[in-house]
Amino acid sequence: MAKFVLLSDNTLLYDYRDFPLLDFVPGAPGNAMPSFIYAFLKGRIAKPIDGGRLKYAPYGLRKIEASLLTKYNSNDVVVAHPDHISSAIKDDTEVVAIHTMDPLGLGPTTMSYYVLFKSHSLNAYVKQEWEKLIAKVNAARKGKKAKLIIGGPGVWEYTILRDYVEKHNIDYLFQGEMDDYSPELFEQVAAGKFDDNLFRNGYITYDESFVRFAKTDQKFISRGKGIPTFPKPESIPNIVAPSTKSITEAMRGCGIGCDFCEVTLRELRYYSPEKITQEIKVNIEQGGFDNAWLHSDEIFAYKHLQNYVPNEEALTELFTKIMSVRGVKRTNPTHGRISIPSAYPELIGKLSRIMRASRDNWIGVQVGLETGSDALAKKHMPAKTLPLKIGVDGSWQEIVWNGVRNFNRHYWRPAFTVQVGQSSETNEDNAETVALINRLSNSRVDGRPFEFTVTPLYNMPLGRIKSKDFSNQELTKSMLAVYYASYRHLAKMAARDAYRVMEGKNPLLKYTVGSTIRFGGYVMMKFIEGIARKNGVDIEKAKTYGVGNHRDIEAWNVAARA
Numbered sequence: 355m356a357k358f359v360l361l362s363d364n365t366l367l368y369d370y371r372d373f374p375l376l377d378f379v380p381g382a383p384g385n386a387m388p389s390f391i392y393a394f395l396k397g398r399i400a401k402p403i404d405g406g407r408l409k410y411a412p413y414g415l416r417k418i419e420a421s422l423l424t425k426y427n428s429n430d431v432v433v434a435h436p437d438h439i440s441s442a443i444k445d446d447t448e449v450v451a452i453h454t455m456d457p458l459g460l461g462p463t464t465m466s467y468y469v470l471f472k473s474h475s476l477n478a479y480v481k482q483e484w485e486k487l488i489a490k491v492n493a494a495r496k497g498k499k500a501k502l503i504i505g506g507p508g509v510w511e512y513t514i515l516r517d518y519v520e521k522h523n524i525d526y527l528f529q530g531e532m533d534d535y536s537p538e539l540f541e542q543v544a545a546g547k548f549d550d551n552l553f554r555n556g557y558i559t560y561d562e563s564f565v566r567f568a569k570t571d572q573k574f575i576s577r578g579k580g581i582p583t584f585p586k587p588e589s590i591p592n593i594v595a596p597s598t599k600s601i602t603e604a605m606r607g608c609g610i611g612c613d614f615c616e617v618t619l620r621e622l623r624y625y626s627p628e629k630i631t632q633e634i635k636v637n638i639e640q641g642g643f644d645n646a647w648l649h650s651d652e653i654f655a656y657k658h659l660q661n662y663v664p665n666e667e668a669l670t671e672l673f674t675k676i677m678s679v680r681g682v683k684r685t686n687p688t689h690g691r692i693s694i695p696s697a698y699p700e701l702i703g704k705l706s707r708i709m710r711a712s713r714d715n716w717i718g719v720q721v722g723l724e725t726g727s728d729a730l731a732k733k734h735m736p737a738k739t740l741p742l743k744i745g746v747d748g749s750w751q752e753i754v755w756n757g758v759r760n761f762n763r764h765y766w767r768p769a770f771t772v773q774v775g776q777s778s779e780t781n782e783d784n785a786e787t788v789a790l791i792n793r794l795s796n797s798r799v800d801g802r803p804f805e806f807t808v809t810p811l812y813n814m815p816l817g818r819i820k821s822k823d824f825s826n827q828e829l830t831k832s833m834l835a836v837y838y839a840s841y842r843h844l845a846k847m848a849a850r851d852a853y854r855v856m857e858g859k860n861p862l863l864k865y866t867v868g869s870t871i872r873f874g875g876y877v878m879m880k881f882i883e884g885i886a887r888k889n890g891v892d893i894e895k896a897k898t899y900g901v902g903n904h905r906d907i908e909a910w911n912v913a914a915r916a
């Protein structure tokens with residue numbers, strides 16, 4: 355019977371009707387979205403295989419599985435389907451491990467919804483789902499010896515809301531990357547005794563001013579001093595079973611140094627194209643996928659040259675090898691910076707030809723736009739524009755505008771995030787963000803409107819998170835204007851693209867999901883418009899700020915192109 359049972363947070367398993375951006379839905383507070391709409395939009399989890407195993411699991415969980423399999427056999431390690439938890443956890447199960455991203459609902463998207471909907475408690479669907487899962491796991495291991503350990507990028511949330519560790523009856527939480535020492539970790543968790551060369555009890559956290567420090571805590575485990583701070587790529591085993599959405603990774607870390615980003619603190623490491631294609635083959639051959647979704651936090655930094663000049667040879671070799679894997683029809687990277695298409699349109703054109711991008715095959719990529727303000731961009735993310743420089747190569751808005759134009763020209767669709775509530779932010783900074791969104795929303799390339807989405811995120815102060823009450827956290831007038839401009843554009847995109855994205859699905863599903871998205875986009879925009887009006891936002895001004903009339907935007911576009 356399985357010694358080690360691996361599980362995933364259910365919100366990382368739903369298919370979200372295969373519609374982009376619906377993955378954000380679990381972040382909605384329970385008081386904002388009726389449960390039947392949530393139940394419809396989240397879609398389904400793939401049916402179990404082999405008597406109760408998950409067919410697709412989050413990539414991070416697949417890595418832990420692969421690491422355990424370097425020492426144990428597949429009877430010892432089960433990645434269990436949520437419907438088979440009680441049958442997977444037996445008397446002789448030693449460890450149950452759960453992977454999560456946003457267990458307590460403190461992630462940036464979830465926080466942004468709490469503030470918008472003035473939630474009085476932590477009641478997002480993501481947390482509701484997590485607590486149901488924890489209750490199910492604890493019921494299944496009652497009276498048995500199995501220890502419970504939590505891992506994944508969401509572990510930091512338990513460092514903030516520390517009382518939930520006991521409330522959820524958790525034995526240990528692991529913070530960091532653990533692809534190379536999982537067998538040792540699981541054995542020592544089972545024994546309740548740790549080799550302090552390999553592991554240390556404690557975690558890294560931040561104070562109110564976001565200064566990092568290490569804290570000792572017997573419930574938390576991190577990498578010890580006797581092993582490298584981060585696993586080396588050659589010590590990271592390849593996945594052996596399919597990952598959700600056919601995701602694999604190209605690299606870890608980033609190094610650009612934005613002051614709000616934790617990824618930048620991780621050592622920059624690259625996978626070889628051979629390692630990447632080996633993992634893609636697992637997804638294609640065992641998972642039945644025809645796409646390869648390539649994770650990184652900044653794909654254009656893959657083997658980058660000095661000053662973050664993109665390495666054209668390495669990038670073209672990488673995507674050529676990916677597209678030559680038998681069965682791969684489409685690929686796209688998860689994240690990239692906007693300064694690269696701005697400065698290197700030919701590179702984007704070349705990659706698009708390799709990736710066979712077209713009107714019917716858009717390359718979706720997430721881009722942190724963060725702000726429309728030069729001042730904030732220079733303060734918080736001075737290197738994000740590299741190798742371009744704000745002031746020398748144009749304003750941040752001009753760099754962004756050129757980047758979107760070049761992306762769209764080659765059928766790349768950026769999914770932007772913008773932030774409000776950054777330190778030293780002024781109303782004028784937010785007005786610049788509104789202006790940028792409006793300018794992009796009213797621009798065209800090659801006779802087509804600009805294609806992009808934009809999601810506003812709220813920087814919640816740590817003190818407020820710790821107090822667990824967000825009802826008094828006010829979005830200021832200028833922040834609400836950013837929300838309004840973003841959701842106004844999203845409604846426009848939903849009306850334009852909702853049916854097109856569902857092309858190829860069964861007609862009833864296409865109609866139902868397409869209509870829900872279109873209607874949802876409109877309702878959300880109107881809802882935010884209502885809040886904004888009530889708070890004194892000049893809606894007419896927010897609609898046109900930065901673009902004025904049609905002639906103004908044409909003039910701005912010409913200026914930005916010059």
Ligand code: SF4
Nearest residue numbers: 608611612615618651
């Ligand atoms: S470019 Fe992106 S991943 Fe890199 S440090 Fe900045 S925000 Fe983080």
